[in-house]
Amino acid sequence: MTDQGIAKRATGIDGLDAATRGGLPAAGTTLVMGAPGAGKTVLAQQILAHAARRDESGILVSFEEPPDQLRTNAAAFSWGDRIADTERIAVLDARPQRDVEKSGRFDLAGMVAILDAETDRLAASWVMLDGIDQLLRFEPDEALAVNEVQRLDDWAREKGVTLVVTAKQAASEDRTAAHLAGIEFMLSTILVLSTELVGRRLNRRFRILKYRGTDHVTDELPMVLDVHGINLPSASAFITAESARADNTRLSTGIPRLDRLLDGGYYRGSSVLVSGAPGTSKTTLGAAFAAATAARGEKALLVSFDEPENQIVRNMGSVGLDLQRILDAGKLRLASRSPWSGLVEEHFMALLGWIDAEAPDVLIIDPVSGLLKGASGESPFPMVERLLAIAKARGMTTLMTSLTERESADAEASLSHVSTIADTWISLDYRAHGGERNRALSIVKSRGTAHSNQVRELVLSSEGIDLADVYEYGSEVLMGTARVQKEGEVAQAARRERMERDRRRGELDQRLKQIEARLAEAESEKQRIQAEIDLEEQTEQEADTLSERHAEKVRRRRDAEDADEDTDKENGS
Amino acid sequence: MTVQRGRLKLFITGDAPRSRRARANLAQALETVGSDLGDVDEIDILTAPKQALDHGIFASPALVAAAPDGTTDVLYGDLSDMDRLVRFLGFSKAE
Structure with a gap:
């Protein structure tokens, strides 16, 4: 060269x-x-x-x-x-x-x-x-x-x-x-x-x-x-980062309603940050993406800095994600590393090694904050940036989860840094209301996507993962039982409204019938009056005719009397 | 006065000035004890690099002496430090 x-x-x-x-x-x-x-x-x-x-x-x-x-x-x-x-x-x-x-x-x-x-x-x-x-x-x-x-x-x-x-x-x-x-x-x-x-x-x-x-x-x-x-x-990032190109394909997140919120899913080749407090289902979102990747016939690499492989498989099974099946099918590679086991650079090399060996379409790092925990003489962020650049250059879609610990100013700073790198940032959170905690999902940013800013409730069950609309009640949003209660209330209100509508309709029908009845009555009255008028007219006519006849008769008789006047006179008057 | 050393080997590189100086200095030292270069194997690394390699000689000139116990001692340089050369040869007059 x-x-x-x-x-x-x-x-x-x-x-x-x-x-x-x-x-x-x-x-x-x-x-x-x-x-x-x-x-x-x-x-x-x-x-x-x-x-x-x-x-x-x-x-x-x-x-x-x-x-x-x-x-x-x-x-x-x-x-x-x-x-x-x-x-x-x-x-x-x-x-x-x-x-x-x-x-x-x-x-x-x-x-x-x-x-x-x-x-x-x-x-x-x-x-x-x-x-x-x-x-x-x-x-x-x-x-x-x-x-x-x-x-x-x-x-x-x-x-x-x-x-x-x-x-x-x-x-x-x-x-x-x-x-x-x-x-x-x-x-x-x-x-x-x-x-x-x-x-x-x-x-x-x-x-x-x-x-x-x-x-x-x-x-x-x-x-x-x-x-x-x-x-x-x-x-190596110095050469690979330059060859990255934008792709307009959307990849399913594994959660249909989240796909809809994101105009179809994550962009291929983009990087996604899922941040949240412990237990907010960050791993679940990652696993759902892995499952969707396998369903497309593509391969995902999930690197965990949190849990051993078998534990992930077991936990995801409880929310209806069968990772074992896609592991067996060779569509998923699970790898785990302890964040303290090495320098950031060593984690980075291990990740690169797995990426090289598996050539995955999707890379999931759970959590990237684990990678950042490794000791390093320099800021670990450039290393994360380089990793993302390499992933992007190879057309891989990266989903990183990140643990947010509010008490730690460091963690907040790290989060804000990583979030600037990511193309899509999904924030998971707990909302406490009415004595229970519910998982809330909101899309903080998503480059090149007309996304919804509304907070949704993330609902986990053995059937799988779904999002539910939340209800705004004054300045707060309602989730969980409060949401279910609110949903009940809304259904009840709808039922009431429907009944009211039915009732009003019936009433109107009734009134219409009444009016129709009155109309019919009026019609019959009209006919009766008409008949009466007709009768009267006829009577009048008949009377007229009679009186005319009478007058004629009289006239005729008078004419005759005139002719008989002499006679009458003769008869003694 | 006994020569403590076994047969001497002088590694040189052709006719380079340092090689010539080393040869002359060694001849002078041997002469003082009535000996001469006839007792020395001269090895030109330029023509016989394998020999230098076998003896682990990478710097030159170098004078190699095999001791009776099988070990070898090496004296690097053009042997211009006569005291050290004589001490190396093991027939220091002081003894």
Whole structure:
């Protein structure tokens, strides 16, 4: 791998290759300085072991420890057997004899000749000179000692091998390599390993003091030394964080009503913080998410800093979550760690190890506050941020729970810090009312989601988990029995209202009927009156006709009388 | 005056100035006791690196003396410190 023209050779140690942007100079010298016990020899051996795995060869020249001691020490590491691969790795015992004496000047031309021959024999690309200060202390003139290192560097450049020289750091203030004052000006690559006691725990640090002509991480980085050897947990985040991308897919939370509140669930690749006091069902929310993940056919990794695996399975069974089934199906990996068992960096490495091994779609850390409890020389938050960045870069969705302890100002501060990192923050709480405590869930924030701010009651039963609406009563919300009571009251009120409505309807119907009856009555009256009118008219008409007839009759008679007047007169009137 | 040491080995690197000085200084010391470089195996690390490796000699010049008990003693440098060289050879005149 090249960077700005410098050819590099990967060490196979992820963190180191990340921090150095590709490895150590392919042709040239890297000086590794550090106090005794800082891990210089382990680093040299580990690089060789990784090289052997890639079918590269190397030479380890030990100026301090006998070869069998080196092998014994290496056997404690996961790569220990690689060091014993004599086909690829030559270990040369260069410890000065006990009664070594010196008469006049000496130089390392002979060593160069030996290294040259061995390099050719093994086709080696790596040469480690471990503890060269043990030899150079016989040269009191430090300028001459530095000259001898220059001789080695010249050879490495010409030969095209990666030379790693370890040396104890002087206790003096300038902290240069012992017996090698001024060497930092000569060599272009210098790594410093250091240790520091924090809370009685050994904290290891790594720093690239100098890497001339190439980009590299200049920060002092936390270093972990575990069964896998040395690693720099935070260095890897420098490369992975950049590749994160947003995903619009929603993942079910495992609680249908919570899904609805979140527009369908958590965004894939987002980070979720579930905070709450002890016993507020944080783990349950995590387990529900794990179950939903398995139901989708995906895999979840649940790391507990609280409980052993079997206890989690048992407890979740009581709320209707059958974790054993999805464990058996290979859709869930449960892992637990004690928060006090290691440094934050060690927890971090363990987490990364599980993530690498399981390649989960969903990562659940319960609680992340357990991770933060581990001793560390630096603030643990950057470590959490890096973990989330790595998870995001790999498309994983992370759910972290966090324990809130109100008495502790520290915990509050930590919570507020973690909450700024998280994309979604769900707060679980107890609400005490009417002599009982009920679990309350509220969504404090959810980036990119039109979420409800209303507090809901989290209801756990052997059937599972659900959310219930809560009732606001004045300035407080009602849950539990109060909610049930209120629900009863509301149902009763609804029943009352329905009955009232029915009653009013009946009344109206009745009135309508009455009116209709009255209308019918009026109609019949109308008809009767009409009939009467008709009758009257008829009678009148008849009367008219009669009287007309009468008048006619009279007229006729009168006419006749007129004609008979004479007659009448004749008849005596 | 007994030579306490077994056969001497002088590790040098070719014809480098320090190697030449070491050879000359050793010859001078041996001469004082009537001996010469004929009693010394000279090993050029440039041509025989394996021998240096076998003896664990990484700095040079180096004078190696095998003691009768099987252990070896090494004197590094161009042997310009004559007192120390003589003491190393084990035939200090004081004895």
